[in-house]
Amino acid sequence: MAAVLVDGLTKRFGDFxxxxxxxxxxxxxxxxxLLGPNGAGKTTAISMLSTLLEPTSGRALLNGIDIQNDQDGVRKAIGIVFQDQSLDEELTAWENMDFHGRLYRIPKVIREARIGEMLRLVELEDRQDSLVKTFSGGMRRRLEIARGLLHEPSVLFLDEPTLGLDPQTRNHLWEYIRNLNRRKGITIILTTHYMDEADRLCNRVAIIDRGRIVAMDTxxxxxNRVGEDVVSITSPDADRIAGGITAPWILGAExxxxxxxxxxxxxxxxxxxxLRIIGGEGYTIRSISIRKPTLEDAFLHYTGREMRQEEAGAVDRMRMMMPRRN
Structure with missing residues (x-):
């Protein structure tokens, strides 16, 4: 049985x-x-899967539990780390974990044992009595992941887990996520707009753009589908080069x-x-580089545009219509 099964899941906010x-x-x-730009629908998708939003249509099962017919069952089976921080800064790391465990009605003896285990897993056991407001951004994300695992969920949602973190902290957090997956065997659904994050962490990636999945694979x-090699040319004649260059070994130009x-x-x-073809047409070349395809090339290939934020008006309207978390 699949850990997660999603079929035709749709969410509309008015006419959007x-x-x-x-x-x-x-x-x-x-x-x-789930790889896509801000506003592509990633957070909305996991909000439906985690029962925070009601779908407009379609269905989804998590470990065979229907997200609409048994919301309590789904919530017991999942952990979630939100994009925005949800820790209480005036509590210690232990107190944040303990409060979460009480909400899930985990018996005291089991709860305390699991808190210790999870804090060791994310290497925060020596800071368990420190107030969260003294933690760095990376420490807070690690604590949020530990908290999301406390009730032993079978599926963990990570919504933009490294957003705003420095490169070194991001790399460390990636190691924690990989080790967590290996040691616990937990299913992880990760949303991101960082290409390197998806490339290094994910077994499979779904490219989502304007609410639709446009490609899905490892x-x-x-x-590999993009082509063997990519040549990038910066030129004031870019439009004419892309529209006119042809050769049997050229797979495409955009x-x-x-x-x-x-x-x-x-x-x-x-x-x-x-270079002879381009130079023969009298086009100017300012710079040229060669590289192997990246996930960004794949995104460009499948969506026809760069990985950038969606139109601000549509994003703002969607945010206004979504319910706020207290």
Missing amino acids: TAVDAISFEIKEGEIFG PANLK QYDGQVIIRLQSAEDHLLEL
Whole structure:
């Protein structure tokens, strides 16, 4: 049985469709990523899966439990780390964990044993009596993950878990998440707009754009579908280069913000010929680089635009319509 089964899940706010008939399955123990820009529908999707929002249509099962027919059952089976911090800064790390355990009615002896285990897991046992307001951003995220695991959920939601953290802290947190998945075998659903995060953590990734899943596969397969090599050319003639360049070994050429992204086979074998073609047309080249495809290339390939924030008006309207968490 799949840990998560989603079929045609949709959420509308008035005439705005935030999530548009998404469908996927997640295996037990898998780290599954929802990759997309701000406003793409990632948080709305996990808000429905975690019973914080009622779907407009469609259905979803978590460990066979229907998210609409048995919301209490779903909530017992999941843990969630919100994008926005939800810790009480005036309580200690232990007190935050203890309060969470009491809400889930975990008996005292079991609760205290689990709190100690979880704090050791995220290497915060030496700060268990410190007020959360003295913690760094990375320490707070680790504590939130530990708290989300206290009641032993089978599915853990991580909504933009490293948002706003410095690169070193992000890398450390990635290690915690990987170790958690290996040691506990827990199913993790991760939302992110960081390409490297999805690439390094996720077994599979669903690229979500404007509420729709436009591609879904392993990070390696998504990158391989783009083509073997990517040549990026910065030029004032980018539009004309992208629209006019042709050769049997060129798989595609697209223009984004003054850059031509050319997908081709064996770039090292064809680079000189490519430059001769462009130079022969009298086009100006300001810079050129060669690299292997990335998840950002995959996103561009499937959505036709850069990984950037959605139109502000649509995002703001969706936020106004979503219920606030107290």
